[in-house]
Amino acid sequence: xxxKNALRKYDALELLTREHEAIKQLFWDYRRLVKQPxxxxxxxxxxxxxxxxxxxxxxxxxxxxxxxxxxxxxxxxVESRVACDHFGEKLLVARxxxxxxxxxxxxxxxxxxxxxxxxxxxxxxxxxxPKLRKAGMDMAAVGLKLAQRRRSLHADVTRIGxxxxxxxxxxxxxAWPVACHVETTSDVLAPRNWPxx
Numbered sequence: 508x509x510x511k512n513a514l515r516k517y518d519a520l521e522l523l524t525r526e527h528e529a530i531k532q533l534f535w536d537y538r539r540l541v542k543q544p545x546x547x548x549x550x551x552x553x554x555x556x557x558x559x560x561x562x563x564x565x566x567x568x569x570x571x572x573x574x575x576x577x578x579x580x581x582x583x584x585v586e587s588r589v590a591c592d593h594f595g596e597k598l599l600v601a602r603x604x605x606x607x608x609x610x611x612x613x614x615x616x617x618x619x620x621x622x623x624x625x626x627x628x629x630x631x632x633x634x635x636x637p638k639l640r641k642a643g644m645d646m647a648a649v650g651l652k653l654a655q656r657r658r659s660l661h662a663d664v665t666r667i668g669x670x671x672x673x674x675x676x677x678x679x680x681x682a683w684p685v686a687c688h689v690e691t692t693s694d695v696l697a698p699r700n701w702p703x704x
Contacts, residue, residue: 517646517647517650517651517654518646518647518650519572519575519644519646519647519649519650519653520636520639520640520646520650521646521650522650522653522654522657523564523568523572523631523636523653524632524636526560526564527628527631527632529560530557530560530561530564530624530628531625531628533553533556533557533560534557534617534621534624534625536553537550537553537554537557537617540553541614541617547607547608547609548608550608550613550614551607551608554603554608554613554617557617557620558600558603558604561596561600561620561624562600563657563660563661565593565596565597566656566660567653567656567657567660568589568593569589569593570656571649571652571653571656572649572653573585573589575644575649575652576639576644579638579639579642579644580635580638580639580642592623592627595623596620596623596624596627599616599619599620599623600620602616603616603617603620
């Protein structure tokens, strides 16, 4: 592999963008299953993949990506992303982990997760990533660390970083800023809940 292709393969922002695309595709796949009668096992399979990918993605961002960008961006902005965006996502992943696919709230919870994750992805790709490109971050070095950590997590873990139970973290919710609290929606197929296609 030549240097240009190696740099592209391990470019941190390219790696995270590819992860974002896979995550959005899983939301899209789930949306198609909701629009047609689908057996709960198929829905559960998509959600299992989605939660697995999100958990690993979130963990590599928190362990490697966000610490790497602390010196390039405002510390409060970075901490806000981790505190609010990832907290809501982890709460919903934990909720889905405790549910069966035939649960009446399952579809709404997946829609809530989409409403939490898709805007976060958009914000990162449209606003954060361009700032980092301009700041001169060493994308290849960070990308290599992300890829290595991702591989190690895939080897032996599922639902990394997710709270063990919703009840176990419910008390912590009141300590977070109001902007971090997760709202639920009854409109499962509202356009704002799903990635554009």
